[in-house]
Amino acid sequence: DAKTTQPPSMDCAEGRAANLPCNHSTISGNEYVYWYRQIHSQGPQYIIHGLKNNETNEMASLIITEDRKSSTLILPHATLRDTAVYYCIVAYSGAGSYQLTFGKGTKLSVIP
């Protein structure tokens, strides 16, 4: 699986958009980008995933660059409840056990 690089921490003002970057320069054509988050003392929570088109759901938007070497997760109006560690994961869509390979993620702190 391709490796990912994320900043270790970020701050965001409450009500503003949070933009979390992820570099995955060695991603291959059949690998998806997944985002999870983990709120303190809880299990990880699936947010969104994409292959090459931008995606949006009720939680967030995912912007993937045309060359697919990087992506950005956007939380449009961050709230205090969005304070969590955010993980960007690149996953191969083929045979295998479909295990998630987590890195260290980005600790997002939403400031009142």
Add this chain to the structure above:
Amino acid sequence: GAGVSQSPRYKVAKRGQDVALRCDPISGHVSLFWYQQALGQGPEFLTYFQNEAQLDKSGLPSDRFFAERPEGSVSTLKIQRTQQEDSAVYLCASSQWTGSYEQYFGPGTRLTVT
């Protein structure tokens, strides 16, 4: 609906004791995963079940770790002769389909070995 549940939520074991951690996945979910999360780190894969078959146990750190899912629903992770380095949060996740990275996680069991 009910999510993934794990029990106990907290477990303290003396070094050398055996422990058993339980996972109740979402009803009907085919795939079940166990992960181990050390303090300050991301979760790390331990093992994977498709129904009752354990298809991948490459992440189990030693032969003291054993997992089962005999009827394709509830799963148990057993650790024999616990060591201090086994102290971690053990997370269970399930997914509806084979081949899905969209996994639903339980709250985890925090194991402390003293």
